[in-house]
Amino acid sequence: MRVATDQLYQQSLAGILNDQAQLSRTQQRLSSGQRLLAPADDPAAAAQIQGLDTAIAATNQFQRNADAATAQLNVENGALTSVVNGLQRAHDLAVQGLNGTQSAQARQGIAAEAQQILDQLVSVANTRGASGQYLFAGFQSDSPPVAATGNTYTYAGDVGRRFLQIGSGRQVAVGDPGSAVFMNIPASGGGSQSVFKTLSDLITGLKANSPSPSSLTNLSNALQNVLTVQTRVGARLNAISDQKTLNGNFLLQVQQNRSQLSSLNIAQAATQLNQQLVALQAAQQSFAKIQGLSLFNYLR
Numbered sequence: 001m002r003v004a005t006d007q008l009y010q011q012s013l014a015g016i017l018n019d020q021a022q023l024s025r026t027q028q029r030l031s032s033g034q035r036l037l038a039p040a041d042d043p044a045a046a047a048q049i050q051g052l053d054t055a056i057a058a059t060n061q062f063q064r065n066a067d068a069a070t071a072q073l074n075v076e077n078g079a080l081t082s083v084v085n086g087l088q089r090a091h092d093l094a095v096q097g098l099n100g101t102q103s104a105q106a107r108q109g110i111a112a113e114a115q116q117i118l119d120q121l122v123s124v125a126n127t128r129g130a131s132g133q134y135l136f137a138g139f140q141s142d143s144p145p146v147a148a149t150g151n152t153y154t155y156a157g158d159v160g161r162r163f164l165q166i167g168s169g170r171q172v173a174v175g176d177p178g179s180a181v182f183m184n185i186p187a188s189g190g191g192s193q194s195v196f197k198t199l200s201d202l203i204t205g206l207k208a209n210s211p212s213p214s215s216l217t218n219l220s221n222a223l224q225n226v227l228t229v230q231t232r233v234g235a236r237l238n239a240i241s242d243q244k245t246l247n248g249n250f251l252l253q254v255q256q257n258r259s260q261l262s263s264l265n266i267a268q269a270a271t272q273l274n275q276q277l278v279a280l281q282a283a284q285q286s287f288a289k290i291q292g293l294s295l296f297n298y299l300r
Helices: 005-032 043-098 104-125 178-183 195-207 214-262 266-291 294-298
Strands: 146-149 152-155 163-167 170-173
Touching: 043 104, 043 163, 043 195, 043 214, 104 146, 104 178, 104 195, 152 178, 152 195, 163 214, 170 214, 178 195, 178 214, 195 214
Parallel strands: none
Antiparallel strands: 146 152, 163 170
16 A cells, blocks of 8 residues: 655654654653543543542541531530539529528628629520620520529520531531520429529528528529539530541541542553653654655745
């Protein structure tokens, strides 16, 4: 079969251009350190990388959520510690006030300190969390949950609890409503009442020089309730820490898998570059000889 000189010229030129393109892609791979410059380079690997990128992004979001949940729960834990300390001191004051040797004047002094504790607990109940919203208001977190009108204390929040996703299929509550912490506490003789009413009743009894022994029971119940909530907060903090470790291990494995799929074997690519360079130089030398053929003088 006769091959025209023009056809030979075009084939040689196409071969050089193809060699140059392959050499350029290898250089780009070496420059970027990436095996895949486009999904078409390896469609199966590209699809796997896309799935791994999705997993990495989701896990990073879980870690950010875990950090946010930790910050929020640490604020709550600090607030609950303040409540526990206040209730323990109030219990001590109630014991003192119930002592039959106390004078009316002494009980007035005890009542004044108990009032300070009550005011403190109201302030703690209206604490803002790490996000700036009211910590113990449930879903009604844009306004203070506890208000005082004289000796009457009302709760304006709800029973809602906010959750954050900290892992695949795992959520954690980032707060407790004030209704569970301060309001619905078993009371002496049955029923329930708020910790604020318990302290208010103690103060009223002390000022009247006739404190009720039921104050001790109610304060103990309130203290136990808050300690139970605080224990649950601690358990959630531990769960978040464990989940962050699991997320970190998973993230490391996924990143390693992605690297194996996308990262370039530098030594292999360098060898390939040298081979392509040699092939291109040979093609260019061959093309130069073809250009020297006399027939090219008559092509045009």
